[in-house]
Amino acid sequence: MRIVLDGRRVGNGDIAVYFQNRAYFTKRGLNKRTLLHELYHHLVYVGEMDMSARKEERAANSFTRDFLNPKIFVR
Numbered sequence: 001m002r003i004v005l006d007g008r009r010v011g012n013g014d015i016a017v018y019f020q021n022r023a024y025f026t027k028r029g030l031n032k033r034t035l036l037h038e039l040y041h042h043l044v045y046v047g048e049m050d051m052s053a054r055k056e057e058r059a060a061n062s063f064t065r066d067f068l069n070p071k072i073f074v075r
Contacts, residue, residue: 001042
């Protein structure tokens with residue numbers, strides 16, 4: 001995955017987009033949460049997983065949330 005800081009390629013008022021093995025970010029969108037979200041899209045793309053766009057977005061949000069806030073249970 002190539003990371004490109006080019007806000008002109010990000011449309012629809014979004015802060016990042018993943019397209020053809022490249023993640024495009026605006027300056028405002030280049031943060032840990034957004035980077036992890038787009039990394040999940042990359043993993044789905046490389047793994048050739050067949051998911052609907054809605055399901056993929058939910059899974060990407062869940063992946064990001066779980067990565068940033070791990071729930072570790074210690075006995």
